[in-house]
Amino acid sequence: MRLIFLGPPGAGKGTQAAIIAASFGVPHISTGEILRTHVGEETDLGQKAKDYMAQGELVPDQLILDMVEHRLEESDAQNGWILDGFPRNISQADFVAALILKVDREAKNSIGDLKVINLDVPDQILVERLLARGRKDDHEEVIRHRLQVYREQTAPLINYYLDRNQLQSINGNRSMDEITQELKQVVSA
Ligand code: ADP
Numbered sequence: 459m460r461l462i463f464l465g466p467p468g469a470g471k472g473t474q475a476a477i478i479a480a481s482f483g484v485p486h487i488s489t490g491e492i493l494r495t496h497v498g499e500e501t502d503l504g505q506k507a508k509d510y511m512a513q514g515e516l517v518p519d520q521l522i523l524d525m526v527e528h529r530l531e532e533s534d535a536q537n538g539w540i541l542d543g544f545p546r547n548i549s550q551a552d553f554v555a556a557l558i559l560k561v562d563r564e565a566k567n568s569i570g571d572l573k574v575i576n577l578d579v580p581d582q583i584l585v586e587r588l589l590a591r592g593r594k595d596d597h598e599e600v601i602r603h604r605l606q607v608y609r610e611q612t613a614p615l616i617n618y619y620l621d622r623n624q625l626q627s628i629n630g631n632r633s634m635d636e637i638t639q640e641l642k643q644v645v646s647a
Pocket of ligand 1: 466467468489490491493510511512514515516517518522542543544545546550604
């Protein structure tokens, strides 16, 4: 299984990615979570990423790509993975595509085609959910900026993956259970 969860902040990517990962036995790789751990542990990467995150900006690709490449090399990721919060722009998406090509060239058996799930949720609901969540970077002003960054840099990935026949959109404005049920069908199809 190779799955990417796409969608705006607050769409429920993290929650659903964790459920699907546990049920299919693959790691749930959240770049936001990895970054927050680095910030908490005050690593070199954490120090560099901290201000971008607090402002709702994307952390520079140069830092993120290295981090993801290393994570995908770990032993638990050799039979598949779910990426949550990555890719967030076209160059990150190109990077994943290249990585998959390289792994498939070297591998004996395939671990599956890439599927991209787009969780669709109206803006107004997103802001409500994020305000209710109350993470450190969940202030109204930063939330609005994160949504703007999403629209400008991440939303173009919807067409990117549509063009490649890899995208499946799912209505994320429903109960958690309903979404999980549909997701399970989509990923097993
Ligand atoms: P959200 O719930 O807003 O989608 P995440 O936990 O996915 O939050 O990400 C939190 C922050 O971490 C982002 O606002 C951004 O600063 C940084 N970040 C996470 N993933 C990436 C990425 N792939 N590229 C650049 N920055 C990232």
